[in-house]
Amino acid sequence: MKKLWNNKTTRTNLTTYLVVTVAFVVMQLMSSFGQLGSAMKGYLIPVCAYIVMAVSLNLLVGVCGELSLGHAGFMGIGAFTGIVIAALLQDAIPNDTLLLVVAMFAGGIMAGIFGFLIGIPALRLRGDYLAIVTLAFGEILKNIFSNLYVGLDSEGLHMAVSTGKVQLLEGGRMILDGPVGATGITKLSTFPMGFVLILFTLFVVLNLINSKEGRAIKAVRDNRIATESVGINVTAFRMKAFVVSAFLAGMAGTLFGLNFSSLQASKFNFNASINVLVFVVLGGMGNILGSVISTAVLYILPEAMRGLDDLRMILYAVVLIIVMLFTWSPSVKNAVQSVTASVQEKLRKNKKEAVNNE
Amino acid sequence: MQIIQYLINGISIGSVYAIIALGYTMVYGIAKMLNFAHGDVIMVGAYISFCVTNYLGLPAIVSIIAAMAVCTVLGIIIEKLAYKPLRGTSSLAVLITAIGVSYFLQNAAQLIWGTAPKNFTSIVTFKPFSFADGALVITGEVIITIAASVLIMVGLTLFTGKTRMGKAMRAVSEDRDAAQLMGINVNQTISMTFAIGSALAAIAGVLLCSTVPTLQPTTGSMPGIRAFTAAVIGGIGSIPGAMLGGILLGIIETFSKKYISTEFSDAIVFAVLILILLVKPTGLLGKQVQEKV
Amino acid sequence: MNEYSRKMIKVSSVNLFREQDAGKPPVLDVRNLGIDFGGLTAVDGFNMTIGPTEISGLIGPNGAGKTTIFNLLTSVYQPTRGSILLKGIDTKGMNTAKVNKLGIARTFQNIRLFNDMTALDNVKVGMHNEIKCSFLASLLHLPSYYKSEKKANEKAMELLDFMGLADIADQKAGSLPYGVQRRLEICRALASNPAIILLDEPAAGMNPSETAELMHQIRRIRDTFQIAIFLIEHDMNLVMNVCEGIVVVNYGKIIAKGTPEEIKNNPAVIEAYLGKKKEADA
Numbered sequence: 001m002k003k004l005w006n007n008k009t010t011r012t013n014l015t016t017y018l019v020v021t022v023a024f025v026v027m028q029l030m031s032s033f034g035q036l037g038s039a040m041k042g043y044l045i046p047v048c049a050y051i052v053m054a055v056s057l058n059l060l061v062g063v064c065g066e067l068s069l070g071h072a073g074f075m076g077i078g079a080f081t082g083i084v085i086a087a088l089l090q091d092a093i094p095n096d097t098l099l100l101v102v103a104m105f106a107g108g109i110m111a112g113i114f115g116f117l118i119g120i121p122a123l124r125l126r127g128d129y130l131a132i133v134t135l136a137f138g139e140i141l142k143n144i145f146s147n148l149y150v151g152l153d154s155e156g157l158h159m160a161v162s163t164g165k166v167q168l169l170e171g172g173r174m175i176l177d178g179p180v181g182a183t184g185i186t187k188l189s190t191f192p193m194g195f196v197l198i199l200f201t202l203f204v205v206l207n208l209i210n211s212k213e214g215r216a217i218k219a220v221r222d223n224r225i226a227t228e229s230v231g232i233n234v235t236a237f238r239m240k241a242f243v244v245s246a247f248l249a250g251m252a253g254t255l256f257g258l259n260f261s262s263l264q265a266s267k268f269n270f271n272a273s274i275n276v277l278v279f280v281v282l283g284g285m286g287n288i289l290g291s292v293i294s295t296a297v298l299y300i301l302p303e304a305m306r307g308l309d310d311l312r313m314i315l316y317a318v319v320l321i322i323v324m325l326f327t328w329s330p331s332v333k334n335a336v337q338s339v340t341a342s343v344q345e346k347l348r349k350n351k352k353e354a355v356n357n358e
Numbered sequence: 359m360q361i362i363q364y365l366i367n368g369i370s371i372g373s374v375y376a377i378i379a380l381g382y383t384m385v386y387g388i389a390k391m392l393n394f395a396h397g398d399v400i401m402v403g404a405y406i407s408f409c410v411t412n413y414l415g416l417p418a419i420v421s422i423i424a425a426m427a428v429c430t431v432l433g434i435i436i437e438k439l440a441y442k443p444l445r446g447t448s449s450l451a452v453l454i455t456a457i458g459v460s461y462f463l464q465n466a467a468q469l470i471w472g473t474a475p476k477n478f479t480s481i482v483t484f485k486p487f488s489f490a491d492g493a494l495v496i497t498g499e500v501i502i503t504i505a506a507s508v509l510i511m512v513g514l515t516l517f518t519g520k521t522r523m524g525k526a527m528r529a530v531s532e533d534r535d536a537a538q539l540m541g542i543n544v545n546q547t548i549s550m551t552f553a554i555g556s557a558l559a560a561i562a563g564v565l566l567c568s569t570v571p572t573l574q575p576t577t578g579s580m581p582g583i584r585a586f587t588a589a590v591i592g593g594i595g596s597i598p599g600a601m602l603g604g605i606l607l608g609i610i611e612t613f614s615k616k617y618i619s620t621e622f623s624d625a626i627v628f629a630v631l632i633l634i635l636l637v638k639p640t641g642l643l644g645k646q647v648q649e650k651v
Numbered sequence: 652m653n654e655y656s657r658k659m660i661k662v663s664s665v666n667l668f669r670e671q672d673a674g675k676p677p678v679l680d681v682r683n684l685g686i687d688f689g690g691l692t693a694v695d696g697f698n699m700t701i702g703p704t705e706i707s708g709l710i711g712p713n714g715a716g717k718t719t720i721f722n723l724l725t726s727v728y729q730p731t732r733g734s735i736l737l738k739g740i741d742t743k744g745m746n747t748a749k750v751n752k753l754g755i756a757r758t759f760q761n762i763r764l765f766n767d768m769t770a771l772d773n774v775k776v777g778m779h780n781e782i783k784c785s786f787l788a789s790l791l792h793l794p795s796y797y798k799s800e801k802k803a804n805e806k807a808m809e810l811l812d813f814m815g816l817a818d819i820a821d822q823k824a825g826s827l828p829y830g831v832q833r834r835l836e837i838c839r840a841l842a843s844n845p846a847i848i849l850l851d852e853p854a855a856g857m858n859p860s861e862t863a864e865l866m867h868q869i870r871r872i873r874d875t876f877q878i879a880i881f882l883i884e885h886d887m888n889l890v891m892n893v894c895e896g897i898v899v900v901n902y903g904k905i906i907a908k909g910t911p912e913e914i915k916n917n918p919a920v921i922e923a924y925l926g927k928k929k930e931a932d933a
Contacts, residue, residue, distance in 0.1 A: 067450060121636050128392060128449075132590050133635060136628035139583070143625040162621070204790055211789035211796060212775070212782045212803070219765045219776045226763035229725060230777045230843040231751035240786065270583065274457050281454045310469050317461035321440055324458060328451040329443035 013206045016289040020202065023296070024195040031191070039303065047299050048194025049075075049256035052201045054279040054291040056248035059205050061277065062286035063214070064241045065221035067131040070138025071276050074246040076145050076268030077114050078107030078253025083182045084150055086258060087175045088157065090186065100188040104197065104254040111250020112243050114141075119242045123235055138273050145265035150176040181264035182257070189259040197255055198292070201248050205288060208244065217241050282323060359493040364612050370500040371569065372608020373507035377562040378585030379592065379600035380514065381555030387531040387595035388551045391449060394456040395436060396559060397582015398463035403429045403560030404567040404577060405471055408478055418481035425560040433556025434549050442545070467575040475574040478567035503565045510558065511601050518597065523550055531595065584611075587631050593644025602642060672702030676739060678754070678847045678879045679724070684733035685903075686723060693719045694903040697733070701847065701896075706873055706880045708894035710887075710914075712923060716903040717883045718760055721849050724881075725757050726750045738846060752780060754846030758836040758853060760883070766825030770816060770835050773824050774807040777842030781806070807842065813875070814838045814868065830861045834868070841872065848872070850882040854889050862886060866893050891915065899923065 027044060030036050057071045082103040093099040122133045149165060151158045153172025160166045163178055176182050208214050219227040220234050228234055257263050275298075283294030301319075305312035325332045378400060385393045403425040410421035440459050444452045482498035489496070518524035529537040530547045538544050566581055567573050584607060592603025607627060614626040634642065677700040684697040694716045701707050709717050722728045724735060726747045735742045742750050756777075765773050775782075784799035811817045814834050819827060824835060833853055840848050853869070854862045866889055873880055884890050890897060891911040899907040899914060901923040907914055914920055 061450070067453075121632060125635060125639055128594070129590070129635060129639060131392075132587070133632055135583070136587070136631050140625040140628045143622060143628075147621045207790055207792045211792070212779055212784060212799075213786060213789045215768070215772055215776050216779055218768060222765040222767055223763045225727065225747075226759065226765070227776065228747035229751060229757050229759075229763075230839060231748050231756075231780045232776070233746070233748040244790070278454055278457065281450055285448075285450070310465075314462060314465040314469060317458050317465060320458035320461065321455055324451055324455045325440070325443050328447045330447065331443050 009210055012289070013210070016202060016206065016292070017199070019289060020195070020198055020292060024192075028191065040300075043300055043303060044191045045189050045194050045259040046256060047296055048191065048198055049252040049259070050276065050279065050299050051198050051292050051295045052252035052255070053249055053276045054283065054295040055198075055201050055205055055288055056245045056252070057276050058280045058283070058286065058288060058291045059208070059241055059248075060245045061280050062284070062291075063209060063221070064217050064238060066238060066242070067127070068134040068245075069131050069270070069273050069277065070134035070136070070141070071245075071249055072268040072270075072272035073138035073141035074111040074115060074249035075253035075256065075272070076141055076265060077111040078104075078250030079257030079263060079268070080145055080148070080176060080182065080253075080265075081110040081250070082107035082254025083185055083257050083263070084157070084175055086186060086188055087152055096188050097190075097193065100190075100193055100254075100258060103188065103258065104251045107254030107257075108247040108251040111253065112247035115243045115246025116239070118246075119239045123238045123242060135270065135273075138268075138270060142265050142269055145176075145268065146179050146181075148176050149174065149178050179264070181262060183262045185258060185261050185263065187259060187261060189255050194255055197251060201251075202288065202292075204244065204248065208241075209288075213237070213240065278320065282320075282327075359490055363494050364616050365609065366494075366496060366500060368609035368612035369605055370503045370608070371612065372588075372605035373503045374562050374566050374569070374604075375581065375585045375588045375607050376507050376601045376604025377510055377558050377565070378581060379589040379604045380510070380597065381559050381562075382586050382589040383592070383594055383597060383600040384527075384551050384555050386589070388527060389437075389441065389445070389548050391441065391452045392456065392586070393441075393555075394453065394582075395459035395463060396555065397578035397580075397585070398460050398467075399429050399433060399556050399559040399578070400563040400566065400581065401467060401573075401575060401578035402432060402463060403563030404478065404573050405467060405476075406560070407481075407564045408476055408567070408573055411479060411481075418483075422481065422561065422564050425564060426557045429556040429560035429563075430553045433552040433559075437549060437552040442548075464575045464579075471575070473574065475572040478571040478573045480568040480571065481564055482568060499565070499568045503569065506561060506565060507601070507604075510561070511598075514554075514597055523547070527551060584627070587627065590641055591631055591634050593638075593641030595645070596641070596643045599641055599643035672705055675703050677701055678703045678738060679881070680736040680739070681724070682734050682736070684720070684723060684730050684735065686719065686728055686731045692903060694723065694900075695732075696904060697900070698905065699898055699908070701879050701881055703846070703879055704873055704877050705896060706869065706894050707882070708890040708897040709881065709883045709900065710885070710890055710897060711900040711906075715900045717900060718851060719903075720900070721757060721851055721883065724750075724849060725755060751843055751845070755849065756840035756843045756845035756847075757849035758833070758840055758851055760851040760855070762829075762832050762836055764824040764832055764836060764839070766823065768824060769821050770811065770824055770827065770838075771804070771807055771820040773835060773839050774810055774842045775803050777839035778803055778807060779843075781842070781844055810838050810842055813871075814841075815864075829856045830858070833857065834865070837868075837872070841876065845878060847879040847881060850880065850884075852883055852885065854884055854886045862889055865889070869893050 027036070031041060031044070053071060053075060057068065060066050060068050085106040086099055086103040089099060089102060093102060118137050122130060122137065125133055144161070147161050149160045149163065151166040151168045151172055151174045153169040155169060158166045158168065166174065168174070173184065216227065216232050216237050219232065220237055224234055279295040279298055280291055282298065283290030283292070302312055302316050305315060326336065378396070381396050381399075382393065385391065385396070406425040406428045407421040410416050410424045411418060436459055440455050441452060444455055480499060482502050484498045486495050486497040488494070518528055526537070526542045526547050527550065529540065529542055530544055534544055563578070567577070585604065588603035588607040589600045590603070591606060592599030592601070610630055611623055611627050615623045618626060638644070679701040681697055681699050685695040686693050697720060709720065711717055719728070723730050726742060726745055726749070729744070737750065737753050737755055740753060742753065745753070765776060768776070782799050782803045784796050787793070788795045808817060808820060811820050814837065816831065816835060816838060819831060824832065827835065833856070837848070837850065837853065850869075854865055857865060869880060869882070870893060872878070882894070894911060897909065897911055897914045898905055899917070899920050906919045906923055907917045909917070
């Protein structure tokens, strides 16, 4: 055990699992002792979903160095797939937890398949161009979700992409209704399941980073040409990371979708993708625990500032800009350093004088 | 006749995209950053113009000049405060900061002007021209928009080709370090680029709201993303590319709305973007750069 | 018969320089290779063969097209003309990764290590295709993952030790001194188990004692792994001492080929390096 602890990566990974578990236990206890407000309780599951989103996006952006601006699209695929699957299998699987797990895997697999299909053209591009293509795919997906009509009746599923095309038998109901979105969703998501999904995500992502695949992924980011020169097919690796990331985002989407009684496609727009990206960048690129913490803080921050009303989003924007300047800008960092140095100098002087005066 | 009508409408909306795209492309060419706040500068420009005409009762031309002035200053301030300190660091850091600026502008506008949409009065007062017994109608807005974009294009081409500042801009976008060694003031050049881009955004805002008269804090987002797409289609960094991309996008959007599907026009536009990038990875008029080994 | 036998192409003219290699098919056979960039011909009519355990040198003035030839051999560029036969297989249309799997590894003139990774991890990236562990096993850390990682660690340490780098295994590659980085790059290339290794200016930036050590190591690599080595180098002492065959290029074309002795006395080579004697001097 001690030997394990001495290994730096093992230590970081264990810390990550530990922090997440402790946070879960604390929240769960507070919740059961009635210490959490109803608003706060309402955030628990979305926060779990967004943590999974941020960790999976960090795999792409932080670890692989590929900028994606359409991550929410995969979340949307997961959400709507999960909703449809849950409605379809509601009678076949009586156990809610099992149904949720099945729906999450279905959402993940569907998102993974789309990740693969999108990856084929997108991963031929690099840098800003890849970012733009992922943005475009995110918008296309959102556009499709808001025009998707899915109904369920005794004959099974009916699908269409334009209004009025889905004709249902008596007793049937619409699961997805175009721009109205999904309605009448059975809420299956629970906070403990959110926690399990986070653990699963951490397990997959941390394992991936610490394997030969992870080494290759980091190598691609550091130096593409050198990576190819030792026989690693770079495109295949970018694809693997892309699909795994999409898969996890899909699972997060299902968790998120099955937490509300109704859901519109606009939840998965460009702004949602950007928010996840903000979580990742502020948490630290490639820093998995950082993503977890920054998501929890930043998701709740604007909500916690609800009392400030109109000012809260503007404050959020200002905080975002200031944090970026303080963490990245060399000139701001230098200024901060020189200020702290002069303050320390002054304090030392005062102390000295105080000593001399004695 | 109908086809011509849609073509003209497409070119008109495309011209607005083109003017916005110019701002994206110039900033990308020179500062190598995706300025996601650019779309919101358009919105600010439109609000200023709205206030000047509606609250002060001044003529349209004054409102445009006021909008341009405010946006120019705004562009320079944003660059100095938010982007300049991050120059030379990770492009992702700059991108996130730009997103922060975008949030800031949208929420500031919401605080000042409220969320309720304002009804923007068109700057154009003359009547639409009607041809072939009303089968083809060309509105004043269409004429002004197309004329403005042509003027801007010619002006920018002359500016970058003939003036000292324009040449400096081209030099900085080609190789910033070499330009600096040649005695070009890079900071000043970048400021100038933001100033021009923002002034153009103000014009675009006024033109956009003259055509689509609802004005609210999020007005700039979608045209911003569209124009950004246009800049990429044309080849980001290329001024004629932005123009071409904008007009192409406008035409594709109008035609797909009319002849394919209104609901899926977004998807079609973005699918075209992806197709173009697959065939020409740096856009229609973009330069191909090969990594040196 | 190996798995590539179907694609075997008969190799005709074999001009090998090493006695031990006589009668064996060359590991690399380049025929009439050429590439144009736009209208500019960077390499033209490049012909050479390298025996399976030969150390060959590629020299020429700056800008002669030496690195371009390496880039062609490793499929970084696709040739405009001619063909490259690696172990008798035409590499036309293959990408860099595939050509490496077939048996060619390289180092770079401007060192390209994975700077944020440790020296050990750099070598392990080089061993990527040697490590047998499925994607699912990696994702879920199945027992086969631990077994393959342990094996990889051992072999990577062996290689580092071979290059005298065992004590810096845990240091970040980017923080290492220049000469050490060059040796680490060779180590990483060796890890991919190549049949021929291309070294692009391996002694650049090294001091004389480091260079002497490097010369010794180059021979040791060949003798231990029984592979061919093809190197670009400006240090004539190194080239003349370790290479068995030398090719001289200028303006993208071969101007001389031969043993070190032959090259030293070749008038065309002297002219390329020192310039033509003026008529008046004669």
